[in-house]
Amino acid sequence: MAYHVAPLQRLVEQFERLPGIGSKTAQRLAYFVLNMSEERAKEFSDAILQAHKTIRRCEICCNFSDKEKCPICRDEARDKSVICVVETPRDAIAIEGTGEYKGTYHVLHGVISPLSGIGPDQLCIKELLSRLNNGEVSEVIMATNPTVEGEATAMYLSRLLKPLGIRITRLAYGIPVGGDLEYADDVTLARALEGRSEL
Numbered sequence: 001m002a003y004h005v006a007p008l009q010r011l012v013e014q015f016e017r018l019p020g021i022g023s024k025t026a027q028r029l030a031y032f033v034l035n036m037s038e039e040r041a042k043e044f045s046d047a048i049l050q051a052h053k054t055i056r057r058c059e060i061c062c063n064f065s066d067k068e069k070c071p072i073c074r075d076e077a078r079d080k081s082v083i084c085v086v087e088t089p090r091d092a093i094a095i096e097g098t099g100e101y102k103g104t105y106h107v108l109h110g111v112i113s114p115l116s117g118i119g120p121d122q123l124c125i126k127e128l129l130s131r132l133n134n135g136e137v138s139e140v141i142m143a144t145n146p147t148v149e150g151e152a153t154a155m156y157l158s159r160l161l162k163p164l165g166i167r168i169t170r171l172a173y174g175i176p177v178g179g180d181l182e183y184a185d186d187v188t189l190a191r192a193l194e195g196r197s198e199l
Contacts (some may be wrong), residue, residue, distance in 0.1 A: 007099065008030060008034070011030040011033065011034075012026045012027055012030045013026075013027045015030055019134075021028060029128075029149065033186075042079065045102055045105065053130055054066050057107075057109075057124075058070035058073055059105060060073040060104075060127075060131065061073055061083075061104060061105050061106050061127075061131075062106060062107045062108075062109060062124040062127055063089050063105055063107045064089045064093055070098075072092075072104060072105060073104060073135045077102075077173060078102060078103060078104050079102050079103045079104070080104055080136055080137070081103070081136060081137055081138045081139065082102075082103030082104065082137070082138070082139045082140075082141065083103060083104050083105065083128070083131065083139070083140050083141070083153075084101060084103055084104070084105070084106070084140075084141040084143050085105075085108060085135055085140060085142055085143060085144065085157065086104050086105060086107055086108065086143045086144070087107075087108055087109075087110060087111055087144050087145060087153075088107065088108075088110075089107055089110065089170050091107075091123075091143060091145075092105045092107060095143065102139075103139075104125070106128045106131065107124060107128070108123045108124050108125065108128075109123060109124055110122065110123050111123070111144060111145075111147075111149040111150050111152070111153040112149060112152050112153045112156055113149045119158065123153075125157070125160070128157075129160070130163065132164055138166065138167060139166065139167040139168075139169060140157075140161055140166055140167070140168050140169070141169050141170070141171065142154040142157060142158065142168065142169065142170045142171065143171045154170060171192035172191075172195035173188065173192065174188070174191060174192035174195055175188065175189075175192050
């Protein structure tokens, strides 16, 4: 007969629901949590509940925020004429990490994926369109991932936005720094050639 403790099993099952967590990792996390002091376990659960209660979507860019507007939308120094469209808040953080981008963002919270039942209405596209009505935006950068769904979403948005007379650009693709050409796939090499720049 298998050793089974119901509360532990429920904890393991909750960890298994997290993306990228398999059963072995879920078990390790559950045992780690059980070995925490009661005070640390309470801090951990309080942090989850607090985040769930207080974090919302920014009323402008739909990024996560604890206020009506996120810090980037509140920052007067940001270039409001450029919007970088990303799939998730994590993508905005990745671009911010470069320290090179000074414009604003718009988070779609997903991509168009008919197989998963996700259409344009499930994404934050209406909010993006309402931002473009004031005539302040001159460029929209499509920074969706180079997947089939990401490409389809970028193409859908570009067709939707072109009639507004706004410049639509796409992130360049290419060979990663430190990568070898011989290991790059054909599509990546073709995109790198298309997106080449002058030295």
